[in-house]
Amino acid sequence: MRSARYLRVLVCGILAVACSNRNRNSAASRVGGAHAVAITTPAPRTGEAAASSEPLVAAHDPSHPPIDCPLRKQGVDPAHLRPFEDTAQYIAFLERPDRATWQKPDAVVAALGLTGKETIVDIGAGSGYFSFRLARAVPKGKVIALDVEPEMIRHIHHKAMTEGVRNLQVALAKPDDPGVPAEADLVFMCDVLHHIQDRPPWLAKLAAQMHKGARLVLVEFKEGKLPEGPPEAMKLSRVQLQTLATGAGLMLDSEKPNLLPYQTFLVFRKPH
Numbered sequence: 001m002r003s004a005r006y007l008r009v010l011v012c013g014i015l016a017v018a019c020s021n022r023n024r025n026s027a028a029s030r031v032g033g034a035h036a037v038a039i040t041t042p043a044p045r046t047g048e049a050a051a052s053s054e055p056l057v058a059a060h061d062p063s064h065p066p067i068d069c070p071l072r073k074q075g076v077d078p079a080h081l082r083p084f085e086d087t088a089q090y091i092a093f094l095e096r097p098d099r100a101t102w103q104k105p106d107a108v109v110a111a112l113g114l115t116g117k118e119t120i121v122d123i124g125a126g127s128g129y130f131s132f133r134l135a136r137a138v139p140k141g142k143v144i145a146l147d148v149e150p151e152m153i154r155h156i157h158h159k160a161m162t163e164g165v166r167n168l169q170v171a172l173a174k175p176d177d178p179g180v181p182a183e184a185d186l187v188f189m190c191d192v193l194h195h196i197q198d199r200p201p202w203l204a205k206l207a208a209q210m211h212k213g214a215r216l217v218l219v220e221f222k223e224g225k226l227p228e229g230p231p232e233a234m235k236l237s238r239v240q241l242q243t244l245a246t247g248a249g250l251m252l253d254s255e256k257p258n259l260l261p262y263q264t265f266l267v268f269r270k271p272h
Protein backbone atom coordinates (compact mmCIF):
# COMPACT_ATOMS: atom_id res chain seq x y z
CA MET A 1 0.00 0.00 0.00
CA ARG A 2 2.76 2.35 0.95
CA SER A 3 4.56 1.91 -2.35
CA ALA A 4 1.31 2.55 -4.24
CA ARG A 5 0.70 5.76 -2.26
CA TYR A 6 4.26 6.87 -2.85
CA LEU A 7 3.86 6.23 -6.57
CA ARG A 8 0.71 8.37 -6.69
CA VAL A 9 2.52 11.24 -4.95
CA LEU A 10 5.47 10.79 -7.25
CA VAL A 11 3.31 10.91 -10.39
CA CYS A 12 1.48 14.03 -9.15
CA GLY A 13 4.81 15.68 -8.39
CA ILE A 14 6.11 14.86 -11.82
CA LEU A 15 2.98 16.23 -13.49
CA ALA A 16 3.32 19.48 -11.55
CA VAL A 17 6.77 20.15 -12.91
CA ALA A 18 6.40 18.51 -16.31
CA CYS A 19 6.21 21.74 -18.24
CA SER A 20 7.73 24.22 -15.81
CA ASN A 21 11.29 23.30 -16.64
CA ARG A 22 12.91 24.81 -13.57
CA ASN A 23 15.84 22.62 -14.53
CA ARG A 24 15.97 22.04 -18.23
CA ASN A 25 17.79 18.76 -17.89
CA SER A 26 16.05 17.47 -14.82
CA ALA A 27 14.73 13.95 -14.74
CA ALA A 28 11.26 15.24 -13.88
CA SER A 29 11.04 17.35 -17.02
CA ARG A 30 10.84 14.20 -19.10
CA VAL A 31 7.85 12.53 -17.59
CA GLY A 32 7.58 8.92 -18.47
CA GLY A 33 10.89 9.08 -20.27
CA ALA A 34 13.90 7.07 -19.30
CA HIS A 35 15.07 9.81 -16.92
CA ALA A 36 12.01 9.47 -14.70
CA VAL A 37 13.44 6.35 -13.11
CA ALA A 38 16.28 8.47 -11.72
CA ILE A 39 13.94 9.41 -8.86
CA THR A 40 14.54 6.73 -6.30
CA THR A 41 11.77 4.69 -4.76
CA PRO A 42 12.12 4.32 -0.96
CA ALA A 43 12.98 0.86 0.27
CA PRO A 44 9.94 -0.97 1.64
CA ARG A 45 9.73 -1.68 5.35
CA THR A 46 10.81 -5.14 6.33
CA GLY A 47 8.25 -7.68 5.17
CA GLU A 48 6.11 -5.07 3.34
CA ALA A 49 7.07 -6.08 -0.18
CA ALA A 50 6.44 -9.70 0.57
CA ALA A 51 3.11 -8.92 2.29
CA SER A 52 1.79 -6.67 -0.50
CA SER A 53 0.07 -8.34 -3.45
CA GLU A 54 0.54 -5.20 -5.58
CA PRO A 55 3.33 -5.48 -8.12
CA LEU A 56 6.07 -2.89 -7.84
CA VAL A 57 5.75 -0.57 -10.84
CA ALA A 58 8.68 1.39 -12.17
CA ALA A 59 8.22 5.16 -12.57
CA HIS A 60 8.50 4.71 -16.31
CA ASP A 61 5.43 2.98 -17.70
CA PRO A 62 5.87 2.36 -21.45
CA SER A 63 2.09 2.09 -21.90
CA HIS A 64 1.78 5.76 -20.99
CA PRO A 65 3.52 8.07 -23.45
CA PRO A 66 5.65 10.92 -22.09
CA ILE A 67 4.00 14.28 -21.52
CA ASP A 68 4.91 16.31 -24.53
CA CYS A 69 5.14 19.97 -23.54
CA PRO A 70 3.09 21.89 -26.13
CA LEU A 71 4.98 25.12 -25.43
CA ARG A 72 8.35 23.51 -26.08
CA LYS A 73 6.97 22.02 -29.31
CA GLN A 74 6.06 25.56 -30.40
CA GLY A 75 9.49 26.91 -29.53
CA VAL A 76 8.69 28.58 -26.18
CA ASP A 77 11.06 27.96 -23.30
CA PRO A 78 8.82 27.74 -20.21
CA ALA A 79 11.78 28.85 -18.07
CA HIS A 80 11.40 32.33 -19.52
CA LEU A 81 7.78 32.77 -18.51
CA ARG A 82 6.92 35.41 -15.93
CA PRO A 83 6.45 34.28 -12.31
CA PHE A 84 3.46 32.02 -12.04
CA GLU A 85 1.94 33.99 -9.15
CA ASP A 86 0.82 36.77 -11.58
CA THR A 87 -0.97 34.31 -13.77
CA ALA A 88 -2.39 32.43 -10.80
CA GLN A 89 -4.20 35.62 -9.79
CA TYR A 90 -5.70 36.01 -13.26
CA ILE A 91 -6.74 32.36 -13.30
CA ALA A 92 -8.40 32.81 -9.90
CA PHE A 93 -10.20 35.88 -11.26
CA LEU A 94 -11.53 34.02 -14.30
CA GLU A 95 -12.52 31.02 -12.19
CA ARG A 96 -14.08 33.01 -9.32
CA PRO A 97 -17.09 31.03 -8.06
CA ASP A 98 -19.60 33.89 -8.29
CA ARG A 99 -18.88 34.27 -12.02
CA ALA A 100 -21.15 31.32 -12.75
CA THR A 101 -24.21 33.22 -11.47
CA TRP A 102 -24.11 35.58 -14.46
CA GLN A 103 -21.79 33.74 -16.86
CA LYS A 104 -24.13 30.72 -16.77
CA PRO A 105 -21.55 28.40 -18.36
CA ASP A 106 -23.87 25.40 -18.47
CA ALA A 107 -26.59 27.43 -20.21
CA VAL A 108 -24.01 28.76 -22.68
CA VAL A 109 -22.78 25.26 -23.52
CA ALA A 110 -26.38 23.99 -23.81
CA ALA A 111 -27.21 26.89 -26.16
CA LEU A 112 -24.56 25.65 -28.60
CA GLY A 113 -26.75 22.63 -29.45
CA LEU A 114 -23.81 20.25 -29.69
CA THR A 115 -24.08 16.67 -30.91
CA GLY A 116 -21.04 15.56 -28.89
CA LYS A 117 -18.86 14.84 -31.92
CA GLU A 118 -17.71 18.33 -32.84
CA THR A 119 -14.23 19.76 -32.94
CA ILE A 120 -14.39 23.04 -31.05
CA VAL A 121 -11.71 25.72 -30.93
CA ASP A 122 -11.82 27.92 -27.84
CA ILE A 123 -9.90 31.04 -28.86
CA GLY A 124 -8.57 33.07 -25.93
CA ALA A 125 -9.31 30.17 -23.61
CA GLY A 126 -7.68 31.86 -20.59
CA SER A 127 -7.89 29.47 -17.63
CA GLY A 128 -9.93 27.02 -19.67
CA TYR A 129 -13.16 28.12 -17.98
CA PHE A 130 -15.14 27.06 -21.03
CA SER A 131 -12.62 24.64 -22.56
CA PHE A 132 -13.14 21.99 -19.87
CA ARG A 133 -16.92 22.33 -19.97
CA LEU A 134 -16.90 22.13 -23.76
CA ALA A 135 -14.67 19.05 -23.64
CA ARG A 136 -17.24 17.34 -21.39
CA ALA A 137 -19.97 18.25 -23.90
CA VAL A 138 -18.17 16.61 -26.83
CA PRO A 139 -17.10 13.18 -25.53
CA LYS A 140 -16.70 11.93 -29.11
CA GLY A 141 -15.15 15.15 -30.34
CA LYS A 142 -12.42 17.41 -29.07
CA VAL A 143 -11.61 20.92 -27.93
CA ILE A 144 -8.54 22.88 -28.94
CA ALA A 145 -7.78 25.67 -26.48
CA LEU A 146 -5.78 28.56 -27.93
CA ASP A 147 -4.34 31.58 -26.17
CA VAL A 148 -1.56 34.08 -26.78
CA GLU A 149 -0.42 33.72 -23.17
CA PRO A 150 1.94 30.76 -22.72
CA GLU A 151 1.13 30.66 -18.99
CA MET A 152 -2.52 30.05 -19.77
CA ILE A 153 -1.64 27.28 -22.19
CA ARG A 154 0.62 25.74 -19.57
CA HIS A 155 -2.14 25.92 -16.97
CA ILE A 156 -4.76 24.28 -19.21
CA HIS A 157 -2.32 21.60 -20.31
CA HIS A 158 -1.41 20.68 -16.71
CA LYS A 159 -5.04 20.67 -15.63
CA ALA A 160 -6.05 18.47 -18.56
CA MET A 161 -3.20 16.06 -17.80
CA THR A 162 -3.86 15.86 -14.06
CA GLU A 163 -7.63 15.49 -14.51
CA GLY A 164 -7.26 12.98 -17.32
CA VAL A 165 -9.16 15.07 -19.87
CA ARG A 166 -8.10 13.38 -23.07
CA ASN A 167 -10.11 15.33 -25.62
CA LEU A 168 -8.66 18.73 -24.77
CA GLN A 169 -5.62 19.94 -26.68
CA VAL A 170 -3.80 23.24 -26.37
CA ALA A 171 -1.74 25.45 -28.63
CA LEU A 172 -0.13 28.84 -28.34
CA ALA A 173 -1.79 31.40 -30.64
CA LYS A 174 -0.12 34.27 -32.47
CA PRO A 175 -1.75 37.68 -31.86
CA ASP A 176 -2.33 38.25 -35.57
CA ASP A 177 -3.43 34.74 -36.55
CA PRO A 178 -6.48 32.92 -35.14
CA GLY A 179 -4.75 29.61 -35.94
CA VAL A 180 -7.96 27.64 -36.39
CA PRO A 181 -7.51 24.24 -38.07
CA ALA A 182 -9.85 23.42 -40.97
CA GLU A 183 -11.41 20.54 -39.00
CA ALA A 184 -13.06 22.99 -36.55
CA ASP A 185 -16.86 22.79 -36.55
CA LEU A 186 -17.29 25.56 -34.01
CA VAL A 187 -15.11 28.47 -32.93
CA PHE A 188 -15.95 29.78 -29.47
CA MET A 189 -14.82 33.16 -28.15
CA CYS A 190 -15.93 34.49 -24.78
CA ASP A 191 -14.72 37.98 -23.85
CA VAL A 192 -11.87 37.82 -26.35
CA LEU A 193 -12.73 39.78 -29.48
CA HIS A 194 -12.41 43.13 -27.69
CA HIS A 195 -8.80 42.13 -26.89
CA ILE A 196 -7.90 41.57 -30.56
CA GLN A 197 -5.89 44.48 -31.90
CA ASP A 198 -6.65 44.68 -35.61
CA ARG A 199 -10.04 43.01 -35.81
CA PRO A 200 -11.06 43.16 -39.54
CA PRO A 201 -7.96 41.36 -40.94
CA TRP A 202 -7.92 38.98 -37.96
CA LEU A 203 -11.58 38.03 -38.58
CA ALA A 204 -10.98 37.73 -42.33
CA LYS A 205 -8.20 35.21 -41.56
CA LEU A 206 -10.49 33.37 -39.16
CA ALA A 207 -13.29 33.16 -41.73
CA ALA A 208 -10.82 31.87 -44.32
CA GLN A 209 -9.62 29.18 -41.90
CA MET A 210 -13.16 27.98 -41.05
CA HIS A 211 -14.73 25.33 -43.25
CA LYS A 212 -18.07 26.02 -44.93
CA GLY A 213 -20.93 25.57 -42.49
CA ALA A 214 -18.68 26.01 -39.42
CA ARG A 215 -19.97 28.33 -36.69
CA LEU A 216 -18.40 31.21 -34.80
CA VAL A 217 -19.88 32.01 -31.38
CA LEU A 218 -19.17 35.44 -29.94
CA VAL A 219 -19.89 36.25 -26.31
CA GLU A 220 -19.05 39.86 -25.47
CA PHE A 221 -20.05 42.29 -22.73
CA LYS A 222 -23.07 44.43 -23.46
CA GLU A 223 -22.81 48.19 -23.49
CA GLY A 224 -23.83 50.26 -20.49
CA LYS A 225 -23.06 50.33 -16.80
CA LEU A 226 -22.70 46.76 -15.56
CA PRO A 227 -21.25 45.25 -12.39
CA GLU A 228 -18.90 43.14 -14.54
CA GLY A 229 -16.85 43.58 -17.68
CA PRO A 230 -14.20 45.78 -19.26
CA PRO A 231 -14.25 49.58 -19.37
CA GLU A 232 -16.93 51.01 -21.65
CA ALA A 233 -14.37 52.18 -24.22
CA MET A 234 -13.20 48.61 -24.79
CA LYS A 235 -16.63 47.12 -25.38
CA LEU A 236 -18.00 46.11 -28.78
CA SER A 237 -21.66 46.78 -29.37
CA ARG A 238 -23.95 44.15 -30.86
CA VAL A 239 -24.04 46.17 -34.10
CA GLN A 240 -20.23 46.37 -34.19
CA LEU A 241 -19.98 42.62 -33.66
CA GLN A 242 -22.37 41.88 -36.48
CA THR A 243 -20.67 44.39 -38.80
CA LEU A 244 -17.27 42.85 -38.06
CA ALA A 245 -18.39 39.26 -38.58
CA THR A 246 -20.45 39.87 -41.71
CA GLY A 247 -17.63 42.05 -43.07
CA ALA A 248 -15.43 38.96 -42.82
CA GLY A 249 -17.90 36.96 -44.89
CA LEU A 250 -19.83 35.22 -42.11
CA MET A 251 -23.60 35.36 -41.77
CA LEU A 252 -25.66 35.75 -38.63
CA ASP A 253 -27.10 32.34 -37.79
CA SER A 254 -28.86 33.00 -34.48
CA GLU A 255 -28.70 35.04 -31.33
CA LYS A 256 -29.94 34.73 -27.77
CA PRO A 257 -30.24 38.26 -26.41
CA ASN A 258 -31.70 37.11 -23.09
CA LEU A 259 -29.45 34.15 -22.41
CA LEU A 260 -26.95 36.16 -20.35
CA PRO A 261 -27.62 39.26 -18.27
CA TYR A 262 -24.38 41.09 -19.09
CA GLN A 263 -23.24 39.61 -22.41
CA THR A 264 -24.42 39.24 -25.97
CA PHE A 265 -24.55 35.75 -27.46
CA LEU A 266 -24.25 35.73 -31.24
CA VAL A 267 -23.79 32.77 -33.56
CA PHE A 268 -22.36 33.27 -37.06
CA ARG A 269 -21.91 30.70 -39.79
CA LYS A 270 -19.64 30.46 -42.80
CA PRO A 271 -21.98 30.12 -45.81
CA HIS A 272 -21.83 27.10 -48.08
Ligand SMILES: C[S@@+](CC[C@H](N)C(=O)[O-])C[C@H]1O[C@@H](n2cnc3c(N)ncnc32)[C@H](O)[C@@H]1O
Nearest residue numbers: 094124125126129147148149173175190191195
Ligand atom coordinates in the same frame (compact mmCIF):
# COMPACT_ATOMS: atom_id res chain seq x y z
C1 LIG B 1 -10.93 37.97 -20.64
S1 LIG B 1 -9.96 36.55 -21.01
C2 LIG B 1 -11.25 35.38 -21.39
C3 LIG B 1 -10.84 33.97 -21.07
C4 LIG B 1 -11.92 32.91 -21.35
N1 LIG B 1 -12.41 32.97 -22.70
C5 LIG B 1 -13.06 33.02 -20.38
O1 LIG B 1 -14.18 33.30 -20.79
O2 LIG B 1 -12.82 32.79 -19.19
C6 LIG B 1 -9.27 36.93 -22.60
C7 LIG B 1 -8.20 35.92 -23.07
O3 LIG B 1 -7.93 36.17 -24.45
C8 LIG B 1 -6.55 35.98 -24.68
N2 LIG B 1 -6.20 36.67 -25.93
C9 LIG B 1 -6.03 37.99 -26.15
N3 LIG B 1 -5.71 38.22 -27.43
C10 LIG B 1 -5.69 37.02 -28.06
C11 LIG B 1 -5.44 36.60 -29.41
N4 LIG B 1 -5.12 37.45 -30.38
N5 LIG B 1 -5.50 35.27 -29.70
C12 LIG B 1 -5.83 34.38 -28.73
N6 LIG B 1 -6.06 34.71 -27.43
C13 LIG B 1 -6.01 36.02 -27.10
C14 LIG B 1 -5.92 36.55 -23.42
O4 LIG B 1 -4.61 36.08 -23.24
C15 LIG B 1 -6.89 36.06 -22.34
O5 LIG B 1 -6.51 34.83 -21.81
